[in-house]
Each structure stands twice: as structure tokens, then as C-alpha cells.
Amino acid sequence: MASQPPAWLRTQRLGLLSNQASVTHRFEHVVDILTGAGGKLHCLFSPQHGFFGEKQANMQESPDDWDRALQIPMVSLYSHVRRPPASVLQNIDVLLVDLQDVGTRVYTYTTTLGLCMEVAAEVGVKVVILDRPNPINGKVLEGNLLSPDCRSFVGRYPVPMRHGLTIGEFALFVAGHCNIPCDLEVIPMRGWHRRSMFSGTQLPWVFPSPNMPTWETALLYPGMVLLEGINVSEGRGTTLPFQLFGAPFIDQKKLVRSLNPRALQGMVLRPVTFEPMFDKWRGQTCYGFQIHVTDPDRFRPYRFGVALLQSLMREHPGDCQWLPPPYEYEYEKLPIDIILGSQQVRKAIEQGVSLDEMEHGWAGDIEVFQELRKDCLLYGDGD
Numbered sequence: 001m002a003s004q005p006p007a008w009l010r011t012q013r014l015g016l017l018s019n020q021a022s023v024t025h026r027f028e029h030v031v032d033i034l035t036g037a038g039g040k041l042h043c044l045f046s047p048q049h050g051f052f053g054e055k056q057a058n059m060q061e062s063p064d065d066w067d068r069a070l071q072i073p074m075v076s077l078y079s080h081v082r083r084p085p086a087s088v089l090q091n092i093d094v095l096l097v098d099l100q101d102v103g104t105r106v107y108t109y110t111t112t113l114g115l116c117m118e119v120a121a122e123v124g125v126k127v128v129i130l131d132r133p134n135p136i137n138g139k140v141l142e143g144n145l146l147s148p149d150c151r152s153f154v155g156r157y158p159v160p161m162r163h164g165l166t167i168g169e170f171a172l173f174v175a176g177h178c179n180i181p182c183d184l185e186v187i188p189m190r191g192w193h194r195r196s197m198f199s200g201t202q203l204p205w206v207f208p209s210p211n212m213p214t215w216e217t218a219l220l221y222p223g224m225v226l227l228e229g230i231n232v233s234e235g236r237g238t239t240l241p242f243q244l245f246g247a248p249f250i251d252q253k254k255l256v257r258s259l260n261p262r263a264l265q266g267m268v269l270r271p272v273t274f275e276p277m278f279d280k281w282r283g284q285t286c287y288g289f290q291i292h293v294t295d296p297d298r299f300r301p302y303r304f305g306v307a308l309l310q311s312l313m314r315e316h317p318g319d320c321q322w323l324p325p326p327y328e329y330e331y332e333k334l335p336i337d338i339i340l341g342s343q344q345v346r347k348a349i350e351q352g353v354s355l356d357e358m359e360h361g362w363a364g365d366i367e368v369f370q371e372l373r374k375d376c377l378l379y380g381d382g383d
Helices: 007-011 030-036 109-123 167-177 215-229 252-258 301-315 335-340 343-350 355-376
Strands: 013-018 040-046 065-067 072-076 094-098 126-130 142-145 160-162 184-187 244-247 267-274 286-293
Touching: 013 030, 013 109, 030 040, 030 094, 094 109, 109 126, 109 167, 126 167, 142 301, 142 355, 160 301, 160 355, 167 184, 167 355, 215 286, 215 301, 215 335, 244 267, 252 267, 252 286, 252 301, 301 343, 301 355, 335 343, 343 355
Parallel strands: 013 040, 013 094, 040 072, 094 126, 126 184
Antiparallel strands: 065 072, 142 160, 244 286, 267 286
């Protein structure tokens, strides 16, 4: 875009939704690229974790600020507001979005994107997405579609947990299938293939949020994020978030024996002991495992996450408990329900429904979604 800037780049009032990970392969930040190309930025917007990625998760808000270099406001969309105020968007003509998503429904950047699109449609502001890779590839889909009764800030649109879309394609899906008719343009990538994991892009990984230090963390996230709904550590407060899990009460040998072998394909569980410095079980010794993915193409993170919940609840029924709200601005529903996107999946886990039966139950959802998303795919639908 900077090498062949569109006419609106230099003539329109620009807003930018981005964070510290919005860089080129040379680590140049998008703010510098835009201003260097003659763009007139009037406002910056930040998603969850703040513009500089400094805030932890779950209602750890970032304040509004002021960019001293550009002399423009920085509006936090994870504070007292999560929708951009219409009065603010009315002061710009084009909202540029440059965010690295991780390909999982509950990662809140796509919710923030959708909320921006909703307000932009109301006030007549154009939205332009600078597309980025889905780091866990655009082919594999996993999980149930979001149920309307579990709609929340960690799941606003009817997509499966692992949706296989880039952030640009996600925007096209929201505009085309969720009745949000905003003026939308997606500037596509060059050379990205749906089968590619992030390691195949030759791009540098800059962590898009504090607990997403590597792209491999993103591959684990669709399953390990489920532990945010239970009193088992998902590794927050350690140097290996989402790669470690454990709790003081876990019997490692008993747990690993009980896991469904199909859920362990493409990975190895290595027993570990760790002590979180913050979050769940802070300062207490936890017994659990580190997940080592040995074959990213065979590994199915959501399958593993559901199987892990099954085994935890079955083998430690007196100790494992669903956490109560609040969670991500939901004060009534169980966190596990809005993370799973379905009360029925949680009930199936509680009732001991087999993993095969659960996966069969949402196979139809995946087929429906695959068909729906076809008109949103910018990079083909095959290899």
C-alpha cells in the first residue's frame, strides 16, 4: 500500500486500529509507514492489552492516551467503552485496521474489529483492513459454531472456535453474513497460502498480546484457552503461557492415562512442576504438563482442549470446578459457556458424552460454515 498509495491515503482523515505488533517484515511500525507515505492520522485506536501490549487479560483495561509525537488522541477500545464512540469516528473518513489475529474465535481482536465495523456502518466511515496471515493456517476448522445465547465479547459472530480465516476474511464474513453493511476494503497479502502455518511465511513473529509470545502459542490457544473457564492454570504467570497447564491437585499419571488417544495426535505431554507468579494458583506448586507439538498438521488443539476438560472433570471431580463470572464483561453466564460458545458442549462434558460423539455433533456446523465462508476467501479454498 505504501509503495502505491491509494488516493484516499493522502486526502482523507485517517484513524488507525493497531498495536505494537503492527510491523512490517523489517520491523517498521504501521504508524511510521503511513505518515511516511503522506497519510494524515487523526486518531489511534487500541484493542485489548493496550496499544503497547502491556496489559494482562480479563478486564485489565487500558486508558485513553495522547500520542505526543503525532499530537493526536489514542482511544482505548478495552476500557469504559468497547465500541468506538460514534462521535470519534465521525471525525475521520477512513478507519485503517492492522492487527495480527491468531485464528481463534475467543481472541478479542476480531470482536473489536466487528464492533468498529458496526459503528462505521452507522456513521458512514470506510473501513480498510491491512490483511495478515492466520498463523495456524486457513484450512483446518475446528469446533462448534457460537450459539446465540452465548454471545459475548469473546464470541460475537457465528464462527467455529478455529475459523481458518485471516482478519481480512473475517471482516468480509462479518460484513456479508452478519448484516453489517459497512463500506469495507481488504488489502490482501501477497504470497500467502491457506495451508501455511506462520513458520512458513518467513515473517517475524511479534507478540500481539502479552501471553502470545510465539506463533506456536497461537496453535495451542484454541484448546488451552478453555482452561480459562476452570480452576486449572493455563500457564499464565509463567514464561510458557498456554504451553503449560496444571494445578496443585492434579495426579499426572492418572490424568495422562485417561486422555483420549485421538486427542494426543501430533503432540507429546511432558510432566512438569511449576509455580505461577500471578493469576490462578499464584505462588503455589502446580503439577501438570508442558505440551510439545511434534506435528502441527496433525495436531488438533480444540479436540485436545475438550478431551482435557473431560479427563480433568472425570479424574478430579471433587477438585476441578467451573469458575464463576465475571469474565470478559459477562456477569451472569459461566465463563466456560461463553468460551466454548455453547452451554450444550459444557453439559456434554459434564455428562460424559464421548469425544467422537461431540465432534460428530458439530461436524454439520463446520460444513455449514465452510459453505458460508466461500465468498469471503481471498486466497483460494484449497492448497
